Amino acid sequence: MARLPDLDLDLRRLTPTVRAAFRLTSERHTLDHLLREVGIEGAVTWQKGESIASTTLQRRTNGWCFELPPQRTYMLDDALTGLLHALAPHRDQIVALTRALELDAHVALDTDIYEDRVPTGYLSPANVKAIATYGASLGTEIHLAEPNG
Structure with a gap:
């Protein structure tokens, strides 16, 4: 008897992988001191x-970056929500440092897709407002990847 494919395994294996990151950059200042001042593990x-x-x-x-571990999801907004929740306790401090040092703030959502499985590009109004609070740009990249597993 032929073995049926494990559909659940295939779905998990082919779900897009999203990496969400928040970066501060500067051409004038080194940002090593932000590791202590902001204190995000x-x-x-x-x-x-x-x-x-x-x-x-x-x-x-020069740059400072906080990135969440990659997650499998069909919703870019899920990865963004996780990133913004992790940053939230430090928001006021990050915004103050960004303004004081005239830093550039960036949110990045980098996605590996498998075959034709692309996540939705929906971003909730609350998350768009949160990005604006940081004065951050939002960039996304999509890469075609080979499924593993």
Whole structure:
């Protein structure tokens, strides 16, 4: 007897993976001190001119970044909500530092899609307002990836 495919496994394996990140960047200031001042566990910094990961590309600005672990979801808004909730206790401090140091704020939603399974681009009004509170831009990238598992 032929074994039926595990549909639940296929659905989980092919669900888009979204990485949500919040970045502060500056061409004038190094941002290492934000690790202490903001104090969000898992935040990282980089310096202008450093290599990007294992590429030959170099960073064009100094930066500070907080990124959530990748999550499988069909809703970009779910990943964004998680990011904004993690930042919320530090919002006033981040906004004050952004203004005082004239930093650029960015929200990034990078998505790996598998086959033709694309997440919805809906963003709730509350999340759009929250992004505006930070004075942040919003960028999205979509990458076609091979399913694993």
